Amino acid sequence: MGSLINDDYPIQLSSAPIIDFSILLNQDSRIKSEVIKEIGKACQDFGFFNIINHGIGESLIEDVMDANSRFFDMPIEQKKELRSNDVYKPVRFETFIQDDKENGKLTREFLKLYAHPIGDWIGSWPGNPPDYSQVCGAIMESLSLSSTFWQNKIEQGMQMMGINCYESACLLNNIWTGIAPHTDHTIITLLVQSSPGLQVMNPSDGCWNAAPGPKGSLHVLVGDHLQVLSNGKYKSVIHRAVPGSEERRLSVASFHSFAMDEVVEPAMELVDREHPNYKGSSVRDYLNYLSSKESKPFLETLKIVS
Ligand SMILES: O=C(O)CCC(=O)C(=O)O
Ligand SMILES: [Fe+2]
Numbered sequence: 001m002g003s004l005i006n007d008d009y010p011i012q013l014s015s016a017p018i019i020d021f022s023i024l025l026n027q028d029s030r031i032k033s034e035v036i037k038e039i040g041k042a043c044q045d046f047g048f049f050n051i052i053n054h055g056i057g058e059s060l061i062e063d064v065m066d067a068n069s070r071f072f073d074m075p076i077e078q079k080k081e082l083r084s085n086d087v088y089k090p091v092r093f094e095t096f097i098q099d100d101k102e103n104g105k106l107t108r109e110f111l112k113l114y115a116h117p118i119g120d121w122i123g124s125w126p127g128n129p130p131d132y133s134q135v136c137g138a139i140m141e142s143l144s145l146s147s148t149f150w151q152n153k154i155e156q157g158m159q160m161m162g163i164n165c166y167e168s169a170c171l172l173n174n175i176w177t178g179i180a181p182h183t184d185h186t187i188i189t190l191l192v193q194s195s196p197g198l199q200v201m202n203p204s205d206g207c208w209n210a211a212p213g214p215k216g217s218l219h220v221l222v223g224d225h226l227q228v229l230s231n232g233k234y235k236s237v238i239h240r241a242v243p244g245s246e247e248r249r250l251s252v253a254s255f256h257s258f259a260m261d262e263v264v265e266p267a268m269e270l271v272d273r274e275h276p277n278y279k280g281s282s283v284r285d286y287l288n289y290l291s292s293k294e295s296k297p298f299l300e301t302l303k304i305v306s
Contacts, residue, residue, distance in 0.1 A: 016048050017038050018217070019050065021218075024138055036142045037142065043142065044234055044235070046202065050217050050218065052214065056218075058216055061192060065194050065250050065252070071111060071163075081093075087291050090114040091114075093112075094109070094111075094112070095109050100181075106178040108164050111165075112161065113160065114161075115158070137150070139188065143233065143267070143270065153258050154258070157187075157258045158255075158283060159255065161252065162252075162255060163252050164250065165249075165250055166178065166248065167248050169246075177249075179241040183224055183299060184255060185225060185286040187226045188220055188221065190253070191221065191253045192252050193249065193252075195243070195247065198251065199239060200239045201239065203237075208240070221239060225257055228264050228280075229267055230267070230270060231272075233270065265281075277303065279304055281298075
């Protein structure tokens, strides 16, 4: 069994692009369409890209990390009051101990918060966060789909915040912390990390690479529902977290998907010879599947075998 506690981070996936978000807001349509092309290529080749100059100030990110850190500092009995088996609970705390093929057991603490429909919540967010729907719009445009049509579905959609806390190994008596390889069910996930640890699998060679991007940048992960919507053109990225052993690591993931009962299926414009590769499903289908504790990945259950 190889040591997952990894203070020597693997090389960054240097070929995955780091996108300057301010250019997406650029009025010059030629420059903008170059960036959109780059985003499309990244979604196709890696299921992953990174965003800088996204407009979330450094101090806001620090405040969010501090506030979450204070939550995880609370005595376990207090956190356990938020524990529930009900995946629909809007606020839910969990201590995970996962089996991991490569490394035995992995542990982390997790807080999940729902914001649905997102339009009811976004006005109360502090600062001036980037318009995440613009990121989705750019992705839809890169698929030559009407960005406004899909943007509307995203704007009416759901956001779930997932905050992961990985304690230092010494605090946990050398139990390894991390999250095992998986894909997210989302259209996209935006993730910010307090220190390196997010690793993405390069689909071309199956190797793990540290997710590129400077501290405070946003990692954008293609989720299962975008793979379905694009009829397999864009890849839902397999990723895991391998925190260093020395300090507590936090990651804040923002999971974006369509509304709870909105069925996501391959866009008609992208289906060859009327043969979709995936059947339709909603977030509720995913959550029900999650509750059933089936081990097969959700995406596998959606594939149409012809
Ligand atoms: O902690 C990380 O970097 C990854 C977290 C993650 O993949 C998730 O919450 O789904
Ligand atoms: Fe994830």
